[in-house]
Amino acid sequence: MTTNGVDEILATRSQKYKALGVELEDLSLSEVVRLISEEPKLLRRPLLTDGKKLVVGYDPEGLRSLTNKRAMYELTV
Helix, strand or coil: CCCCCHHHCECCCCHHHHHHCCCHHHCCHHHHHHHHHHCHHHECCCEEECCCCEEECCCHHHHHHHHHHHHHHHHHC
8 A cells, every 4th residue: 555565554553453353464455445444543643645655644754745845836836
């Protein structure tokens, strides 16, 4: 799902994930999608994108990179 894999967007250290007793490596992509649709709180938040880059979770540097691109775009328009 991302260049770093599905585990980047899932809260695998959460109690909910641990209670499910699943191993992410053992699931197919369709099973992961179904798991996320059944348990949306497993997604790490926030999920932010500029259409090209995805920032997952609390990532100040990633957020700055998204806001800097937007500010640069607004200055050129």
